[in-house]
Amino acid sequence: MKALTATADDRLITLAEITDPAPAAGEAVIEVEAFSVNRGDYFALAGVYGTEVVPGHVPGQDVAGRIITAAADGTGPAVGTRVVAHAAGGGWAEQVAVATDAITALPQQLPATIAATLPLAGLTALRLLRRAGAVAGKRLLVTGASGGVGHLVVELAIAAGAIVTAVAATRERGQRLADYGAEVLTDIDAATDRFDIVLESVGGDTFAAALRHLAPGGTVVWFGQASRQPVQLDFFDLFGATPFTLHHFPHWVADTTDAEDLAELVRLAAAGIIHPEVGRIADWTETATVLTDLVHRRIRGNAVLTLA
Template identity: 65%
Template sequence: MKALAATGDRTLVRFADAPEPAPAADAAVIQVEAFSVNRGEILAMTGAYGTPTAPGTVMGQDVVGRVVAAAADGSGPAVGTRVVGHADGGGWAERVPVPTSALVELPDAVPATTAAALPLAGLTALRLLRHVEAPADKKALITGASGGVGHYLVELATAAGIAVTAVAAAPERGARLAELGAAKVVHGVAHADGPFDVIFESVGGDVFADALARIAPGGTVLWFGQASLQPIRLSFFDYLTVTPFTLKHFPHWVADTTDAEDLRVLVELTATGRLHPELGRVADWAETAHVLADLNNRRIRGNAVLTITA
């Protein structure tokens, strides 16, 4: 079958022949119709997290398609079922195995391209909000809000009763955030009027310190990324006047729920018009290398989705 494999160089991916999936007993094989690409996958391939991805590796987590081989253990959907899943890798391919604990049926009302944008970014946003106690009437600051996670987080947080100030780099990247419910959209943390009960921070570098300076006493900072690739620098003494506050490191894969349980919530919200995935780019998977370059250079707002023609 065809797949997009890591090259180990600036092109990031190329088409290659890959073996057919050999799924575990609790995994179904999906004929992929669309997949989403995420900046974290780019950072993994380029070595930002440590060792670069080995050439020949097939990346990819967010997939939509139909089941062509049901799980051998009898769990999960039957052959022919339309599904969205969060794979363990290998999703940039014609077929991929997905554990049934990370796979849910997709109603016809939700297009494949829309659903493909849900897993990684949507799961992250949904699980971030669960760390906010009694969210109604709280004020929150979201940095990096015009990315994939940010759009979901703005809409979900607003629906939970949080007054959101969203930080976006430019007006054209922030307009949609206001439509999704942000009480205020600013183009730099310096323009954000605090203090904030909750800060969702994913940029790092100086932005982290600037955001943290706006935390309310007793507030919570949820640190879930470092998109700038710049380390944070903090001085204990700068925060004596706002203590106590809580700083939480947030890895999206640590949760008390399965991916399937949370994907089911995201799919239902989308199907009923209460969640609106932001598709900044939809293209054929032949354009994946170009899309990855644009995503890495922040030329795409929201999510980027690639389609595979049967």
């Protein structure tokens, strides 16, 4: 079968012939119809994270398609079922083997191009709000809000009754968030409120600025560092928020399975409660270009690649 494999050079990826997946007993094989890509995929392929890039490795977590081989242990969907899945790699290929506890069925009305945006961004958004606790009536600040996670967490928070302020790079990138009912800022220091909860994903100076606007006793959930700039804090600067709680949040730590949370996200998307923003849909042969455009913020929201 064909797959996009890492090159460990400036090309990032190349289209190659590889062997078909050999699933374990608790895995099903999905024929991939669409997958989405994230800025983190680019950073991993470019070696930004400091981990070795292995030539021939097939990246890819967010996939939608159809089951062509059911799991040998009897778990998971049957052959022919349309599904969305959070793969542990290998998703940028014509077929991928995925553990059945990371696969959920799709209703007919939800296109693969929308479903493919849900795994990483959706699981992160859903679990972020769980970590934040009860948000109804709370003032909530979301930084880096114009990306895939930001859009979903803003929608989910507003649906849960939060009063949301979203920080976006430009008013244009934040327009859809305003349409949902969020206040949109391009500069945190323009905020006139203090916030009960901060969801922070940028790092660097943005992290410090967000904490300066935290209400006393507030909660910060730190879930990313998109700027790739480390955080520097002044202890004396933060007395206005003291005492506060800081959570370092990894999206993969949860009391629920990916399949369970994906089922909830699918339900919300099918019901029109969340609306993943798809900024670009392209053929999967254009993945390298799309990744570059995504990391340089030439795509708003999610980028989805389709397989003929």
